[in-house]
Amino acid sequence: MSVPNNAPEVAGLAPELAGAKEGQGSKPLASASERFTSYDVEAFEVPGGREENWRFTPMRRLRGLHDGSAAFDGKITYAVTPVDGVTVETVSRDDSRIGEGGVPADRVAAAAWSAFTEATVVTLDGTPAPVTVSVTGPGAGATAVGHLQLRTTPFAEATVVVEQRGSGALADNLEVVLADSSRLTVVVTEEWADDAVHVGAQHFAVGRDAVLRATSVSLGGDLVRITPTVKYRGPGGDAELAGLGFADAGQHLEQRLLVDHAVPHCTSNVIYKNALQGVDGMPDARTVWIGDVLIRAAAEGTSTFELNRNLVLTQHARADSVPNLEIETGEIAGAGHASATGRFDDEQLFYLQSRGIPEDVARRLVVRGFFGEILTRVTVPELRERLEAAIEAELAVTGS
Amino acid sequence: MSTLEITGLHVSVAAEGGAKEILKGVDLTVRSGETHAIMGPNGSGKSTLAYAIAGHPKYEITAGSVTLDGQDILAMTVDERARAGLFLAMQYPVEVPGVSMANFLRSAATAVRGEAPKLRTWVKEVKGAMNDLDIDPDFAERSVNEGFSGGEKKRHEVLQLSLLQPKFAVLDETDSGLDVDALRVVSEGVNRYRAGGDVGVLLITHYTRILQHIRPDVVHVFAGGKVVSTGGAELADELERNGYARFTSAGAETPAGV
Ligand SMILES: Nc1ncnc2c1ncn2[C@@H]1O[C@H](COP(=O)(O)OP(=O)(O)O)[C@@H](O)[C@H]1O
Ligand SMILES: [Mg+2]
Numbered sequence: 176m177s178v179p180n181n182a183p184e185v186a187g188l189a190p191e192l193a194g195a196k197e198g199q200g201s202k203p204l205a206s207a208s209e210r211f212t213s214y215d216v217e218a219f220e221v222p223g224g225r226e227e228n229w230r231f232t233p234m235r236r237l238r239g240l241h242d243g244s245a246a247f248d249g250k251i252t253y254a255v256t257p258v259d260g261v262t263v264e265t266v267s268r269d270d271s272r273i274g275e276g277g278v279p280a281d282r283v284a285a286a287a288w289s290a291f292t293e294a295t296v297v298t299l300d301g302t303p304a305p306v307t308v309s310v311t312g313p314g315a316g317a318t319a320v321g322h323l324q325l326r327t328t329p330f331a332e333a334t335v336v337v338e339q340r341g342s343g344a345l346a347d348n349l350e351v352v353l354a355d356s357s358r359l360t361v362v363v364t365e366e367w368a369d370d371a372v373h374v375g376a377q378h379f380a381v382g383r384d385a386v387l388r389a390t391s392v393s394l395g396g397d398l399v400r401i402t403p404t405v406k407y408r409g410p411g412g413d414a415e416l417a418g419l420g421f422a423d424a425g426q427h428l429e430q431r432l433l434v435d436h437a438v439p440h441c442t443s444n445v446i447y448k449n450a451l452q453g454v455d456g457m458p459d460a461r462t463v464w465i466g467d468v469l470i471r472a473a474a475e476g477t478s479t480f481e482l483n484r485n486l487v488l489t490q491h492a493r494a495d496s497v498p499n500l501e502i503e504t505g506e507i508a509g510a511g512h513a514s515a516t517g518r519f520d521d522e523q524l525f526y527l528q529s530r531g532i533p534e535d536v537a538r539r540l541v542v543r544g545f546f547g548e549i550l551t552r553v554t555v556p557e558l559r560e561r562l563e564a565a566i567e568a569e570l571a572v573t574g575s
Numbered sequence: 576m577s578t579l580e581i582t583g584l585h586v587s588v589a590a591e592g593g594a595k596e597i598l599k600g601v602d603l604t605v606r607s608g609e610t611h612a613i614m615g616p617n618g619s620g621k622s623t624l625a626y627a628i629a630g631h632p633k634y635e636i637t638a639g640s641v642t643l644d645g646q647d648i649l650a651m652t653v654d655e656r657a658r659a660g661l662f663l664a665m666q667y668p669v670e671v672p673g674v675s676m677a678n679f680l681r682s683a684a685t686a687v688r689g690e691a692p693k694l695r696t697w698v699k700e701v702k703g704a705m706n707d708l709d710i711d712p713d714f715a716e717r718s719v720n721e722g723f724s725g726g727e728k729k730r731h732e733v734l735q736l737s738l739l740q741p742k743f744a745v746l747d748e749t750d751s752g753l754d755v756d757a758l759r760v761v762s763e764g765v766n767r768y769r770a771g772g773d774v775g776v777l778l779i780t781h782y783t784r785i786l787q788h789i790r791p792d793v794v795h796v797f798a799g800g801k802v803v804s805t806g807g808a809e810l811a812d813e814l815e816r817n818g819y820a821r822f823t824s825a826g827a828e829t830p831a832g833v
Contacts, residue, residue: 525632529630529654530687547673
């Protein structure tokens with residue numbers, strides 16, 4: 176790729192990277208504030224896997240989503256339950272609303288953006304009943320791009336469930352645009368078949384005094400890499416991103432978040448939990464969680480907290496967790512982060528069993544307890560029950 | 576009327592340089608209605624005995640048997656032993672983050688009783704049991720043992736004892752780390768358990784202090800991985816005056832570190 180020689184030099188880099196130009200994808204940008212973004216896939220260099228934002232991703236399993244070799248000739252379908260107060264449109268890529276949510280920050284998101292021909296736009300007005308958007312992959316062996324936008328009108332209060340299932344390899348962008356003073360609860364599930372690869376960018380744009388409650392649930396797929404970015408469009412925005420993941424043997428679940436506070440008096444709260452369960456003789460169960468929170472100079476009165484917890488249930492599992500807080504103003508209300516990876520160990524199992532609790536019940540108790548505070552955020556009862564059952568089914572897989 | 580019978584029990588743990596034998600032939604019979612104190616110096620193998628009975632995976636039984644009313648306990652999984660009526664109050668109760676005490680207690684009661692207790696009576700039962708042990712009701716919503724003080728952990732062990740009503744309870748240094756008031760509360764809890772049913776207690780302790788609150792019928796002195804002397808409550812009084820020196824020097828081996 177070509178980075179123009181007059182591109183601005185990137186500030187705040189580690190000494191060995193001094194002089195790197197913005198957009199020089201092969202050099203890791205040390206600061207989230209300097210993250211390069213573009214709608215154009217060609218503006219990004221093909222990542223090799225050593226770049227900061229790709230270093231945890233198994234590139235060979237990406238099915239070419241990142242390097243131009245994916246044909247993107249499959250189709251992702253979006254089915255939306257009809258609900259009063261909810262408008263569903265299929266629009267062309269030059270619809271003026273497209274792009275309001277944000278701009279791709281990596282090559283796969285940009286590839287999806289460059290390739291999509293039509294987008295599904297779901298507009299939520301008033302106080303509609305919960306809406307379900309069912310997303311289905313292109314099928315085994317196929318590759319596809321997708322584009323979905325969820326948007327609220329001012330003062331709307333809505334709940335949207337985005338359920339993602341099926342096979343194949345997908346690159347997509349999800350835009351979530353909250354109008355001023357609206358409140359949106361959104362649950363996004365990754366319930367893919369075992370073969371599926373999903374690389375998804377999520378762009379949250381939070382209006383003035385708007386409230387976002389997002390919950391991500393990653394269960395299925397061979398490789399799932401989600402990059403949510405939160406931006407605030409006016410003061411008083413309040414965003415909570417919760418997530419849970421259950422990684423089986425051989426599964427790679429990656430979440431890379433950026434909460435970009437560039438506006439005063441906004442709040443963010445991030446809480447992600449992963450459980451990992453490997454199997455002897457199989458590739459590791461893998462989770463990656465990167466949580467970047469950036470508080471820019473203008474973002475006075477920001478309050479933010481982020482937390483990641485990983486529960487390693489077995490051998491042959493690896494969880495990476497990198498919280499990162501960058502603060503450019505002294506005038507914040509509060510900021511903190513915490514990260515911990517713990518093992519469900521034999522002593523805990525012995526203790527529970529010594530009270531009569533059978534081993535499988537003991538494991539369920541621990542995992543249910545661990546995910547409890549995330550699942551309580553799923554306020555649609557049938558969905559919560561279904562997800563609880565899906566998690567218990569995951570636990571039963573090794574029979575351990 | 577039940578009987579817990581330990582015969583010729585030899586137990587090893589995996590250690591650097593191979594298995595290390597810790598219990599070297601323990602013989603002990605406890606019948607319901609009886610309280611046996613096991614007293615011995617640190618490192619003599621008291622906790623090993625407790626864990627071996629409960630089925631901790633670290634301890635390997637190399638010889639001997641443990642039976643409950645003739646049933647082979649050693650052939651059972653840890654949870655089966657508990658459901659058969661054994662309970663171990665641990666010297667170091669384990670923290671289980673993410674699982675609330677309330678959820679844990681209910682799961683344990685469901686397992687041991689064979690059916691989920693009726694919600695309304697259960698809530699009352701737990702509240703009453705917590706109250707008896709001076710446990711703040713807020714603990715029900717905290718994770719199992721997580722961040723509990725030593726004394727709080729011991730109270731919760733006795734809380735479980737009172738709710739699960741096992742046939743036999745092994746109490747491993749339930750008295751250690753308790754102040755005078757907590758010792759009284761915990762002892763009263765054990766005495767209520769004793770009075771509440773036809774049950775047997777194996778009270779492991781390092782100090783005679785708790786025996787003033789919980790009178791034993793039989794006292795065993797434990798040293799070097801076995802019982803070296805057995806007597807009545809008066810044996811505890813002798814230990815109080817003279818310590819373990821007579822037994823550790825008379826024993827076949829002096830336990831390491833004592
Ligand atoms: N898991 C273990 N690995 C190695 N040594 C152990 C282990 N558990 C106990 N021991 C040793 O066995 C001996 C008895 O320990 P323990 O049963 O805890 O004694 P007590 O409870 O009487 O203080 C001690 O020397 C101790 O160091
Ligand atoms: Mg001990």
